[in-house]
Amino acid sequence: MQNSSTIKIEPHTHDVPRFRYLRAAEIDELEELWRALHRHHVSVTTHLENMIAPVDEMESWRRRRARYVEWLSAPGTMAILAERDGEGVGYAMVTIRPEANGSWRRGERVAVVQTLSVAPEHQNTGVGSALLEEVRRQLADEGITDVELAAVLGNSDAMRFYEQHGFQPLSTTMVSRLSAMAGPGD
Template sequence: MTKPRTGASGVLRFRYLGPYEIEELADLWRALHRQHTAIAPHLEDLITSVDVDESWRRRRARYLEWLDDPDTLAVVAERGGTDVGYAMVTIRQDHQGSWDRGERVAVVQTLSVHPDSRGTGIGSGLLDEIRRQVCEMGIRDLELAAVATNADAIRFYEEQGFRPFVTTMVSRIGSGPHD
């Protein structure tokens, strides 16, 4: 299914992928991986980054697992016949207990926009398309994670209506100052 959206740089179209088309996401994932490793040098002593090809191998396997669920969305944004971004969205049962978020929550596992296309409406177009789809599924909450030092992404998500909810802290066990 393709849905058009007009933007400053032409028509933005959305396609939904199945597992057999997952390789189409490889280059966009690799660009996102490079960005993540560049913006998180504060984590180098804590989390060991893998090379870009190993990163894609691992993410590809995870995507294929997620796509076993018929509610998972793999949405590609294309402009002028070129893939310029994508989103991978899973649906999970919500058992938070402290907050009523409905029975199911949509989780943006990946939102990737090609570096040359950032700031051209691709990310907001993908989020609008995702919101439309998950709303039709009766889901009212959409969540995502952002690398803490990615101020541009966090600012963008806040402009899109997201608010901080949970902060994930990471600690290495067994190798560090607290051994």
């Protein structure tokens, strides 16, 4: 697996990004990409407005940044920044967790793509596909055979993208406020 700040140089084409592996001290380079993803998530989850109100962008980044720093302290975690012409155009944050005695036959360790973000102006240009390919290559080098991720319900473009890259739905996470649990006549 690549070490932090290791650079993988791709052949010089506009379509293929260059990858840089970030350390925790470099995580602020992801802020604008996270904020764009946060805005997108808010726009596609309007069906949840009455249940879970989103936090503002700055608070969202503060929370996510803290998680990224925490995750990067664990072995195997990767923060991969995709760059074109020196500009960050997308990133993947991938963690590794043990998977022993689960309900399905899987490897001893499972990779979790915690975040895959591509700048809006670089979507549909191969950045997301290149990031997933780089993630898979790194994980295969580590002997990891299973990768999972979550997509926000309502983000149909992302779900279609993931399905085109071999992901299939496994479970659905349902959310509810406790006050919403009361049934008719309660």
